[in-house]
Amino acid sequence: MTRYLTALILGALILYGLVEAWPLLRGPALTIDSPADNATIDGGILTVSGTVARAAIFTINGSPVLYDQNGHFSSTLTFPRGGSILTFVESDRFGRTVTATRSIFVP
Secondary structure: OHHHHHHHHHHHHHHHHHHHHHHHHHOOEEEEEEOOOOEEOHHHEEEEEEEEEOOOEEEEOOEEOOOOOOOEEEEEEEOOOEEEEEEEEEEOOOOOEEEEEEEEEEO
């Protein structure tokens, strides 16, 4: 009887540990709300926004971007006429990386 109780408690502890560690095991996540890919931006001023999860470092075109405690970010950028590519890179503390790109055009 003691073996079964010990096995049950040990199983519950392992299950609890996996539930708590799951976000760390999943790695970083990146959602970009604005801009849409291949967007046309009149005037060249663009507000980039979205959400990061489990991020240690987040950059847009190599420049660090701040995000709030919920992972929301927003940054206003200026672009010259013509086409531009935005590269979003998010890394977690274990070195895992998520990259997304958006192409924009300023007439």
